[in-house]
Amino acid sequence: MPEEYVQVEHLVKRYGDVVAVDDLSFSVHPGEIFGFLGPNGAGKSTTINVLVGLTKWNSGQIRVAGHDLAHEAKAVKAQIGLVPQEIALYRNLPAKRNVEYFASLYGLHGKALKEAVAEALAFVGLSEQADRRVSKLSGGMQRRLNIACGIAHHPKLIVMDEPTVGVDPQSREHILAGVKTLRERGATVIYTSHYMPEVQEICDRIAIVDHGKLIGCGSERELLALVTDQKRIRVEFAPAGEEASAELVKRVQLLPDIRTAALDREQPSLLNIDAQVDLADYSSILSVFIELGLPIKQITSEAPDLETTFLALTGRELRS
Amino acid sequence: MWSLLKHVTRRLLADRGAMFFITLFPVLMVLILGTSLSGLDRAEAPVGTISALYQVSASDPASATAARQFAVAAQKQGLADLHDVKTLPPAAAADPRAQVADGSYAALVDFQGQGRIALYEGTDGTANQTLEAIMHAYVNSYGAVSEVIAADPGSAQSIVSKADQGSANDAGGGLVQTTLAGHSRSTMDYYAITMLVMMLFMGGAIGGANGLYASRRNGTLRRALASPRSRLGIYGGYLLQVLVMNLVSLIVIMLFSLIFGAHYAATVLDNILLFVSFLAAGMAVGAIFIVVGLFIRVNPMAVVMAPIWVLLFLSGTMTQFIAIPGVTPYLPPAAIQNAAFRLTIFGEAGPSLVVLVVSLVILVVAALVGALIFKRKQVA
Incomplete structure (x- = not known):
């Protein structure tokens, strides 16, 4: 097995004048779960499409398992199992017929095909639903079946494009546990997601892309080290009106050493402030609260997490 | 595959x-x-009686005879009932189309000679279609027979005798013989x-x-x-x-x-x-x-x-x-x-x-x- 299972070097993909992927380089180690993060329009899907052989690229080199995608596309594709973001299934066919068809595209047939289908369905916990039409399965089951169709042929590299979108917590746990199991069995996984906790939970290394460029790549610890000059301050205050809260955010944002300030989405009486790490004196922040007559309940300060790192690196929230 | x-x-x-x-x-x-x-293709519905005027305006004797012969043949085949032939009063005869227009008769059939027929139709669609079908058949037969006679004048007698046989007995040949193309369509x-x-x-x-x-x-x-x-x-x-x-x-x-x-x-x-x-x-x-x-x-x-x-x-x-x-x-x-x-x-x-x-x-x-x-x- 090559030292790097996937090697992408100086990848460029243009759509007319728009540069979707701009000189992107990264590598994926064998047997790791590699997170691929980026806001919408960052070039993430384009990169995935190029990698799985769906889209031609303008320049750069891609090697998978030692094969050059430009010249050995068939050999590369044979290594890959794609789990697309959309539920790409034939809704009128039973679950097992879907898995059977997609596995057969990889050359499986006869007894080997039957065994692979049964194994894949068992892996995603759908053995008992094998004969049910896809249209009769729940959304979570369809997601799991979507995965079964991508892994039945035992691919060495599994590309999962947001496989947990719209699923219930139980199915999500099932899927995440399955991804870890695939890694334990020796598969290499490229995993894209909008859910930061998922990425933190299962990925060994993470690449962050934005505007088609690689912003950062490494383990969680390595990425956090990229933004050590920042910390998050949380100020919980007594519930106030919308006008006062808006004024609060506006004034705090104008303070020196403050990068961003925003009300928490779930708790509007919580102000999240990303500030320079060397900001030790909170008096300027407190004075704004006093001026606006907003009583403070609690102040906490914490080291940056992956979410703040992402924000710091891209200037955007992951789901923006 | x-x-x-x-x-x-x-x-x-x-x-x-x-x-x-x-x-x-x-x-x-x-x-x-x-x-x-x-x-739909079975004409089983009775058309009933159609009262039509007919006149022979053909000037040449042969055409006039042909028109009258047609009427006789139609009578023999049961297509028309010439027992009810009436001579119109002079005023009506002068303008027979008016008789059609006012609904007294279903149509006027004018034999103009050389196989040409003018059909002045009334408002009864069934009567019009029926008369059209009969007259088409006449015109086609006239044209076909004229062509044959023009090419071989000696065949005239044979055609006449065949036509007579046909009118006497439907199953016995006649002027036109029909055969089915494999199936009854x-x-x-x-x-x-x-x-x-x-x-x-x-x-x-x-x-x-x-x-x-x-x-x-x-x-x-x-x-x-x-x-x-x-x-x-x-x-x-x-x-x-x-x-x-x-x-x-x-x-x-x-x-x-x-x-x-x-x-x-x-x-x-x-x-x-x-x-x-x-x-x-x-x-x-x-x-x-x-x-x-x-x-x-x-x-x-x-x-x-x-x-x-x-x-x-x-x-x-x-x-x-x-x-x-x-x-x-x-x-x-x-x-x-x-x-x-x-x-x-x-x-x-x-x-x-x-x-x-x-x-x-x-x-x-x-x-x-x-x-x-x-x-x-x-x-x-």
Whole structure:
């Protein structure tokens, strides 16, 4: 097995004048779960499409398992199992017929095909639903079946494009546990997601892309080290009106050493402030609260997490 | 290939909408048309008595005699009752058309000589059609006999004696001898052919365009293209899908229309030619619409059906009464169904062979163009 299972070097993909992927380089180690993060329009899907052989690229080199995608596309594709973001299934066919068809595209047939289908369905916990039409399965089951169709042929590299979108917590746990199991069995996984906790939970290394460029790549610890000059301050205050809260955010944002300030989405009486790490004196922040007559309940300060790192690196929230 | 065929067939069988469209829908059409229209071609309804005026304005003696002879022959055959012949009062005779206009008589038949008849019709549609049919027959017979006599004056006596025999005894030869072209034809025969044409166009268009469109929409095409299977192989799967759909559709319609009394060609070979030419035409339509399916961004049912229906309507597929001179014969559905009629009714294989060859050429060209686009275009 090559030292790097996937090697992408100086990848460029243009759509007319728009540069979707701009000189992107990264590598994926064998047997790791590699997170691929980026806001919408960052070039993430384009990169995935190029990698799985769906889209031609303008320049750069891609090697998978030692094969050059430009010249050995068939050999590369044979290594890959794609789990697309959309539920790409034939809704009128039973679950097992879907898995059977997609596995057969990889050359499986006869007894080997039957065994692979049964194994894949068992892996995603759908053995008992094998004969049910896809249209009769729940959304979570369809997601799991979507995965079964991508892994039945035992691919060495599994590309999962947001496989947990719209699923219930139980199915999500099932899927995440399955991804870890695939890694334990020796598969290499490229995993894209909008859910930061998922990425933190299962990925060994993470690449962050934005505007088609690689912003950062490494383990969680390595990425956090990229933004050590920042910390998050949380100020919980007594519930106030919308006008006062808006004024609060506006004034705090104008303070020196403050990068961003925003009300928490779930708790509007919580102000999240990303500030320079060397900001030790909170008096300027407190004075704004006093001026606006907003009583403070609690102040906490914490080291940056992956979410703040992402924000710091891209200037955007992951789901923006 | 075998696994792809199995998959395509399974998908078709599992698709209730498609199965309804290619099996139940035509069966229902056959059932409805078979029971409601099969009696249309039997003129069993009594026309009743038609009171018509007739006058002989021909000046030459031969034409005047011919007109009177026609009246006598019509009397002998029971077509007209000359016992009720009345001489009109002078005022009415001066303007017989007024008698028709005021409803006193159904029509005025004016024998003008040289086989020319002026028919002044009234308002009774049934009477008009009946008289038109009788007069057409007269004019045609007159023209045919005149042609024969002009070419061979000696045959005049023979024709007259044959005509006499015919009027005396219907079964005994007569002036015109009729033979059936293999079968006693019915309206169902017409509808069986037109329904096949209708299905191969609608099924081919929808099957071709929708197969690719749906795969692009639901992501299954993207998934297939990510596999090591060649793009051409995947494209071939869509052609295979159209083939299976056409086969099922043709077999179902032919079998059920046979049950309902339709007749196709007289020989096995001609029937095979009919089937193969229809299949090739259906595949050509499907191959063209697969190319459409590569580009279309909305549900093909919404955009493809309307022009296909118009095309079929203008081709006389929906009803034989629709035909635009100079246009209809050149429309593909009309050309295909006319070729089929010539094969099934007259046993003429030529037009169907032309349909077969042209369809195969279109199929190959459309398949090659589609394959080229499929290979180069980002389709998923």
